[in-house]
Amino acid sequence: MGQRMLASAEWLLLAVALVWGTSYGVAKLALEHYPVFGVLAVRFILAGLCLLPALRAIRWQxxxxxxxxxxxxxxxxxxxxxxxQYTSASNAAFLISLCLVLTPLAEWLLYGQRPAARIWALVGLSWLGALLLTGDSAMHFSGGDALMLLAAVLRAFGVCWLKQLADRQPATAQALTAMQCWAVGLGALALSASQGGLPPLPRDPGFWLAISYLAVLCTVCAFAIQNYALRRSDPSRVALLMGSEPVFGALFAWLWLGEAMGPLRWLGGGLMAVAAVMATGGGSKVEKGVGEKEEVGVVG
Incomplete structure (x- = not known):
């Protein structure tokens, strides 16, 4: 019975990695119909509505x-x-995985927790993979690649900051996720208002299919499934399964969006995925960082 539950949890985690990997390509499709602020506002308000019951009896603290x-x-x-808007979905999926390798470095800068020597080797491996993925040298980095790299850095520091904030209050992980969704959705609306507001909502069924996928599957369902599965599997298996997220993202972009993926790009992406898996599964400090990310509700 225990082995069946473990196998079930691992299949569920693989499903979450698949869903999150495809989210970059699906978001790219949604952006063809609506601006950035609008896509974020609609996605996270819809997710917040799905999670509304979790907000009952939440205290002001x-x-x-x-x-x-x-x-x-x-x-x-x-x-x-x-x-x-400026890079490929496959590049985005691989570059964001850098956050797993950068998290222990963020802990070092913020809290003085020096990472193990092996982390430096994994950082080098990730950078080599990034260079192969985006071109023969850093000069080929597009503006979109640079923004995704910044997002990976922010995620690494965000994991540490979010953990500190989450430790100071008693809400459940689901309630925290609901609050985050509302904060993102309403924040995106406020930012759009400062830029003159949003255009009317698109009527195209493709937009609403993409937004529903992002809000319901990539946010609400993926987080609930992940919480269930994380309690029934061990960290090394979790790292291996979740480390497959960028590979699924690249496969989706290649098969569904028709993005070109030559041998060097596959090699570079593969090196980054291997570094992410080794970082999250190979040392207690890094496993702690990944666990922190899952518990406080950072959504994919």
Whole structure:
């Protein structure tokens, strides 16, 4: 019975990695119909409505932590979503995985927790992969690649900051996710108002299919499934399965969006995925960082 539950949890985690990997390509499709602020506002308000029951009986102290957490997530998502307008979905999926290798470096800068020597080797491996993925040298980095790299850095620091905020209040992970969704959605609306407001909502069914996928599957369902599965699997298996996210993203972009992926790009992306898996599964400090990310509700 225990082995069956473990196998079930691992299949569920693989499903989450698949859904999150495809989210970059789906978001790119949504951006063909609506601007960045609008896509974020509609996606996260819809997700917030789905999670509305989790907000019952939440005390003000929890909101004081949840709203800043939403602000951090909004900054990360703005970088990610803008980046998708200027880079490929496959590049985005691989570059964001750098956050797993950069998290221990962020812990070092913020808290003085020096990473193990092997982390430096993994950082070098990731950078080599990034160079192969985006071109023969850093000069080939597009503006979108640079924005996605900034998003990875923000995610690495965000994991540390979000953990601190989450530790100061008693709300459940689901309630924190709901607060983050509302903060992102309303924050995106406020930012759009400062730029003259949003155009009318698109009527194209493709837009609403993409937004529903992002809000319901990539946010609400993926987080609930992940919470269930994380309690029934061990960190190394979690790292291996979640490390497959960028590979799924590249496969989706190649098969569905028709993005070109030559041998060097596959090699570079593969090196980054390997570095992410080794970083999250190979040392206690880094496993702790990944666990922190999952518990406080950073959504893909």
């Amino acid at each position: 929890a909101w004081r932590a949840g709203l800043p957490m939403g602000g951090i997530l909004l900054a990360i998502l703005l970088c990610e979503t803008w980046a998708l």
